[in-house]
Amino acid sequence: MSGLFQVSSNPHIRSKATTAGIMLAVIVALMPAAGYGIYHFGPRALAVILVTIASTVLTEFLFGLYRKKMTITDLSAVVTGLLLALNLPVTIPLWMAALGGVFAILVVKMLFGGLGQNFMNPALAARCFLLISFPTQMTAFDCDAWTGATPLALLKAGEQVNVLDMVWGRTGGTIGETSVVALVVGACFLILLGVIDLRIPGSYLVSFVLFVGLFGGRGFDPAYLSAQLAGGGLMLGAFFMATDYVTRPITVKGQYIFGVFLGIMTGIFRIFGPGAEGVSYAIILGNLLVPLIEKFTMPVAFGYRRGGARHAK
């Protein structure tokens, strides 16, 4: 039978895109934010990043050994580790960062079936887990680079903030969230590559601004609104967390609804909640609604009308 050729179903050619390639693009896109975090907060930021990534990758590696299916080469564990680290304060004890990594991969991702099966963003779920378990350490933003409250906390207390400092990132906060410039540079890179698009970030940010303008008590004051936009984890969340493929709706309409929902929830948490921040909880809550959003926004096939018959007979 040696004269026979290989067969497989059509198509016989494939595009060059791979899962690992997409993950690599996200890692590269996060480099400006990570780099700025290290520059701004010092070498300890690098240590937190490395420990968190080591923890996520090692957890996935060990789980892979146990299940006899190695998946670390798809780089998704690196992305999760990096995102989690950027969501942690620089002063966090390293063992806590590592614990967050284990939680993200083991509990949120692998136990639900691995890549593609998790219903929450693993990095954000781990951040929330740490936030609930260790509230003091997770909100300790005093460090060498910054002392005092974060801009969002100041804003909530009704005090003045320097918006330009916030845009550059010369403020307190988690390692990767402070610099709007660095985050937007990375986001532009992903948009140009076609890895993400503006549907979710756009509808998220626009609806957030509208909500804060209407209910923030300061009206549409540009300084206030831009401080709200630049503050906290909004940019990191809108461009890098809310756009996570696995935990956002696959339908186009659903993506807009998802974005608007996140905008409103973030506004509610920030204005009416006890804390100054609300991005993480908004996105996680949004993640839970994804199946429902998708159910109601499944597209109508070419040549059909919404509500009409779906198939012959």
Next chain:
Amino acid sequence: MAKLTFTGGIHPYDGKAMSKDKPIQDIPPGAELVYPLSQHIGAPAKAVCAKGDRVLAGQKIAEAGGFVSAPVYASVSGTVKAVEPRRVVTGDMVMSIVVENDGLYEDTGFYPVAPLEKLSREEILDIIREAGIVGMGGAGFPTHVKLSPKEPKKIEYVIANCAECEPYLTSDYRRMLEEPEKLIQGLKIILRLFENANGILAVEDNKPDCVRLLRQLTRDEPRISVKALKTKYPQGGERTLIYAVTGRKINSTMLPADVGCVVNNVDTIVAVYRAVMEGRPLMERIITVTGDAVAAPGNFRVKIGTSYQDILEAAGGFRTKPEKIVCGGPMMGFAMFDLNVPSTKTSTALLGLTKDEVSAMEPGPCINCGRCAEVCPGRVVPSRLADDAERFEEQAFLDHYGMECCECGCCSFICPARRPLTQEIKSMRKILLAKRKK
């Protein structure tokens, strides 16, 4: 001006440079020709010859097995060696007539029935049916059925599918450059069947020379226009083509005639021309032989029934050993495990690829990136359909519009996780279609 196109689709490497400048060459058929009785959609043809009969080129060797069916003609002269099941491109065994070529090429003589002006609508349709013409773009739907809609007066557009959107294929391109007058005349014949219709030659804009040439030749044809379409796969799919040209949408349960359209491929229209103007039944077609494993890629006029092995040898054989050979284009063609199968009315190409990038691929888990939904011309969500198919959830599959899949392959092409989406959806559709027939 906004370009004529559709939503979705992909831009694969087109590979046409290898063969697009090679003029059509005749190739001699081999010693044995095989004519499967099922080269079309519909009832198989019925053999009207027996073992030992001598047949001439152009002689009917099988008659239509019903209205949706088509007769088969011998393309060489020789002796009927057998009427037996033979393997065809898809790997199935199909009842076939095997003719031993005597190398004399004696034919029955070909004469047009009557001058075109004297032919009535019914007579033209009869000639087309008798000539055994089927959709030669790949589907193989009998052309006379397509040209007999319930209300011919309601047909507004007769669209010549000159898109040739499949990568690597250049046979239609050569046909348009070398025999444009036959294409145009063929279209005019079809237009005679539809008094209220206009003819449109729909060409992808990666063939500007064809657009120019056809525009020039149809300058004085008030009923025919040439439209340049955006180059994007699958622009030449029936539904995407109708939408790009007319803005009308049909789904899988509708016929083009439901929106006043009739669509025919370049080769089919030329076959209509030859049947009506020259009295020749369908005996040959143009096949592109190409791919990086082929020694001398080119476009060939092939006697239908010639084995792929003989066609390949005419193109100089393989340069290097191919890993995979495909009958048709790389997006929708069939991979063949053996070259000893006959070419048929619907064979568009033979592709020899040195590297089979697909078989070895390890599919990974879906990361829900949505690229498949973005490129799907049917506007469905292939990743969900594949999930439904894997779990064999029939109702979910139907509710997610699974039957709308046209198997174009865009979703599998684009999937970064390398999931065989098209294959899974295709298999499920096959099962459900078979069920429906019962």
